Amino acid sequence: MNIETQSCVITGKQQVSVTQQQVEWDGKGTLVRITRGGICGSDLHYYQEGKVGNFAVKMPMILGHEVIGYVAESDHPDLKPGQKVAVNPSKPCGSCKYCQRNQQNQCTSMRFFGSAMYLPHVDGGFTQYKVVDSAQCVPFPQEADEKVMVFAEPLAVCIHATHQAGDLHGKHVFISGVGPIGCLIAAAAKARGAASVVCSDISERSLRMAQQMGATATLHAADGDFAPYLADKGYFDVAFEAAGHPASLQRCLDVVCARGTLVQVGMGGAIPDFPIMALIAKEINLVGSFRFTHEFNTAVEWLAGGVVNPLPLFSGEYDLREIDAALQFASDKTRAAKVQLTF
Ligand SMILES: [Zn+2]
Ligand SMILES: [Zn+2]
Known part of the structure; x- marks a missing residue:
């Protein structure tokens, strides 16, 4: 036929x-x-x-x-x-x-x-x-x-990214770059029990979107006050880099706590001066995230069931x-x- x-x-x-x-x-x-x-x-x-x-x-x-x-x-x-x-x-x-x-x-x-x-x-x-x-x-x-x-597909990408960070229950989460993927990571992190989800971006419009998607606080990447998140070697248990930009990765390395986890989701080019010392000295777990496996089915369930809007x-x-x-x-x-x- x-x-x-x-x-x-x-x-x-x-x-x-x-x-x-x-x-x-x-x-x-x-x-x-x-x-x-x-x-x-x-x-x-x-x-x-x-x-x-x-x-x-x-x-x-x-x-x-x-x-x-x-x-x-x-x-x-x-x-x-x-x-x-x-x-x-x-x-x-x-x-x-x-x-x-x-x-x-x-x-x-x-x-x-x-x-x-x-x-x-x-x-x-x-x-x-x-x-x-x-x-x-x-x-x-x-x-x-x-x-x-x-x-379903972009949410599957984001649920997979949260799985790359392990258990998020009660964790403080930071997301740098809140286009559609960063926003869906915020929603997925909330759904998986994160205690707080702080989002940062250079666009006010994206930050408003992140709020609607479940961010507990938002900060402008250029003029937000990050000082509270830099104390004691960093505040967040988990950081997601979702902008694909070297400055955004640096920000994640700064605010994630020692022995915290940094998930790289944003696709950027090579970083000429990768801040290796921060990775070493704070013993950060740096992990990539690419597409998804069984998370596609989870995404369909969550969307049909209203877990994420x-x-x-x-x-x-x-x-x-x-x-x-x-x-x-x-x-x-x-x-x-x-x-x-x-x-
Ligand atoms: Zn896609
Ligand atoms: Zn195969």
């Missing part, structure tokens, strides 16, 4: 078009009718620069990895036509050493939606119909708000035929946080 589908395809820097394509359904896996998707920073990097880090767009690729929809056809008995699903964009190989250790986000042959890491590139989810592994479909209740459920981050929606306008708007960080597409 062949199905016509409209897809948002990128061919290079600032070259994106809506293309009519064919999807082949051969009775295996699940054919999903995608209804809604969220635009992520990586989609914006592909659009604005034609690449994410070292991975350049070398051939036409469907954008997008934050999508939901409903089952059109499936080989899985639990996925009846019409069942609403959040689509997990990760497809690990299942057999490499990391998959065997249950560390699927480290899979050496990961196929992740909308990624130019490999050739041929892996197509993303900004399309009307897509065939996926049935295991990638996480059902959610019919009555759940679709605008909310689209946050991501709607303060929602900035508007566009029809897929307005992909250009949507990407332009989403790129304007003074106006937009999370922009969604409808299919």
Whole structure:
């Protein structure tokens, strides 16, 4: 069976078009009718620069990895036509050493939606119909708000980041950089029992967003009074760096307490003068955080159950035929946080 589908395809820097394509359904896996998707920073990097880090767009690729929809056809008995699903964009190989250790986000042959890491590139989810592994479909209740459920993927990233810090119960948490990811980390940290969540950013607008997402206090990164958090080698048990900026990392190293944990989430370039002495002398546990594993299911549960309300981050929606306008708007960080597409 062949199905016509409209897809948002990128061919290079600032070259994106809506293309009519064919999807082949051969009775295996699940054919999903995608209804809604969220635009992520990586989609914006592909659009604005034609690449994410070292991975350049070398051939036409469907954008997008934050999508939901409903089952059109499936080989899985639990996925009846019409069942609403959040689509997990990760497809690990299942057999490499990391998959065997249950560390699927480290899979050496990961196929992740909308990624130019490999050739041929892996197509993303900004399309009307897509065939996926049935295991990638996480059902959610019919009555759940679709605008909310689209946050499953970024929330999964953030729940994973909090897991990288261990138990957060009763802990004092600092987040540097509160774009959508920093804000969702704030919400996830609260949900996991943090006693306080203090957020810092250079944008007043982002700080207001963080407050709506559960921050217990906010500080302007440039002129906030950090003195109380510097005493006794630092106040916070855990710091999350979510801006991807050297000054932000330095701030985290300053305010995290000795033997505290610093989780690096923000993607930045190389840091020429990494403050190694602070890391050594304060015995800071520095840990990276990349994508997610089982946290995708937790995110779907939390969103459907109202544990986290991501709607303060929602900035508007566009029809897929307005992909250009949507990407332009989403790129304007003074106006937009999370922009969604409808299919
Ligand atoms: Zn994303
Ligand atoms: Zn693997």
